[in-house]
Amino acid sequence: MGDWASGERIFVQAIRRYCADHGITVDVRAGGWLIAMRRGEVRHFAFGYDIGLNSAIAHRLANDKSATSEALALADVPCIPHHLFLNPKLGKNVVGPRWRDAMLELLAGHPQGVVVKPNEGTSGRSVFKVTTEAELDHAASDVFAMSAGLVISPFLAIEDEVRVVLLGDVPLVVYSKQRGRDWRHNLDAGAKPVLLRDGEARAACVKLAVDAASAIGIIFASIDLVRIDGKWRVLEINSGVMMEALGKLHPELVQATYDAALDRVFGDVRHER
Numbered sequence: 001m002g003d004w005a006s007g008e009r010i011f012v013q014a015i016r017r018y019c020a021d022h023g024i025t026v027d028v029r030a031g032g033w034l035i036a037m038r039r040g041e042v043r044h045f046a047f048g049y050d051i052g053l054n055s056a057i058a059h060r061l062a063n064d065k066s067a068t069s070e071a072l073a074l075a076d077v078p079c080i081p082h083h084l085f086l087n088p089k090l091g092k093n094v095v096g097p098r099w100r101d102a103m104l105e106l107l108a109g110h111p112q113g114v115v116v117k118p119n120e121g122t123s124g125r126s127v128f129k130v131t132t133e134a135e136l137d138h139a140a141s142d143v144f145a146m147s148a149g150l151v152i153s154p155f156l157a158i159e160d161e162v163r164v165v166l167l168g169d170v171p172l173v174v175y176s177k178q179r180g181r182d183w184r185h186n187l188d189a190g191a192k193p194v195l196l197r198d199g200e201a202r203a204a205c206v207k208l209a210v211d212a213a214s215a216i217g218i219i220f221a222s223i224d225l226v227r228i229d230g231k232w233r234v235l236e237i238n239s240g241v242m243m244e245a246l247g248k249l250h251p252e253l254v255q256a257t258y259d260a261a262l263d264r265v266f267g268d269v270r271h272e273r
Contacts, residue, residue, distance in 0.1 A: 008032060010247035011049055014258040022266070037265075044265050049240030051220065051261055058218040062239035065119050065151045068216065072234055075215035078208070079234040080226065082151040084119060087144045100140075106152050107136055113155035116140065118147035121238065129155055160227040162196060164209035165241055165257055167220050167264065171206045172257040175246060193246045195253075201227075208232050220261050 012032040019026040019037055027036040035046040044052055050059065061067045066084035073079060083106060086095045107114055113131040116139040126146060128139035143150040165173040177191040196202045209223040212234045222242070224235040241261070247254040 010244050010251070010254060011046075011242065011258070014247075014255050015046060015051075015262070017255060018259055018262045022262075024266070039266060042266075049238075049242045051241075051258075051265055053220040053261060053264055054218050054239050058216050059239040061216045062218055062221060062237040063120050065117075065121070065236055066149070068234075068237050071216050072212055075211070077211050077215050077234060078231065079212070080153050080156070082119075082153050084149055084151055085140075086149045087147065089144070090148065103136060103140065103152060104133065107131075107133070110154045115153050115155050116143060116150055117153075118143050119149035119151045120147065121236070156226070156228045158226045158228060159230070160201075161191075161235070162201070162205045162225045162227075162232075163193075163222050164205055164225065165222045165243070166209055166213050167257075167260055169210045169213070171209065172260060173222075173243070173246065173253060174202055174205060193249065195250065204232055208234060212237060220264070 009032055012028060012035065015035055015037070016026055016028075018024070023039065025038045027038075028034075029036070033048055037044045037046070046052060054062070061071055065082040069079050069082040073081070085099050085103060088095050088099060107130065111131075113129055114136075115127065116130050116136065117127040126143050128135070128142070130136045130139050140150060161177045161179075163173075163175055163177065164171050174196045175193045176196055178194050179191050182191075196205070205225050208225055212223050213219075213221055216237065218237060218239060220239075220241060222238045224238070225232050226235045227233075241257070243254045243257065
């Protein structure tokens with residue numbers, strides 16, 4: 001199996017270990033981004049950080065920040081709104097002529113600032129806090145250079161951010177992201193994961209995460225929640241469950257989480273209770 005020196009992702013190492021323990025043939029391709037697992041005549045794939053438990057539509061909804069916020073709003077699940085703007089390179093028939101005016105209206109409506117980021121997840125890259133028209137134009141240009149769409153959400157004073165990893169309605173991992181010197185809570189930006197103890201905050205986050213997962217019909221996901229003015233809201237849902245930072249601190253917990261999900265993939269439900 002992989003080790004730290006190999007640079008292989010913890011996700012890949014966890015799958016290798018599970019397959020070795022369960023007599024499953026594993027074939028890692030494309031630098032670890034495609035993994036084929038075979039037991040007998042049955043083959044399953046993992047791609048990126050997705051192990052294949054979620055339906056195609058749940059996966060697409062979760063990977064689209066705008067669609068997630070719309071679906072959660074329809075289900076009355078408290079969430080951060082994400083307003084979608086399509087890349088003008090897609091053409092006027094798709095985008096319409098007033099996209100920049102609509103962006104400026106959003107900025108004017110939030111004097112404390114807005115956050116501009118790609119509509120599909122990038123682990124905190126190309127995420128901008130914007131307070132002026134010039135900053136908005138710079139952010140939009142940067143995001144549109146790499147993405148088919150961007151989303152704008154209000155800049156809000158986040159008091160805490162928590163990630164819940166769910167399998168069905170069972171919380172396998174719950175941790176807070178302790179922010180570093182950056183205003184963002186992304187683990188890639190230096191935030192530190194700290195496991196959340198049992199208590200009111202953990203219970204509230206788990207309930208909200210379960211409601212969010214149910215709203216889009218997702219089975220295995222990590223759900224990011226933020227506390228603003230003392231109230232928890234959903235920030236986003238991730239269909240690919242990435243635990244690289246957590247895995248360096250709590251490798252056994254991360255292995256057990258992927259084990260439980262892979263048990264579901266291979267039809268074994270022992271770990272779900």
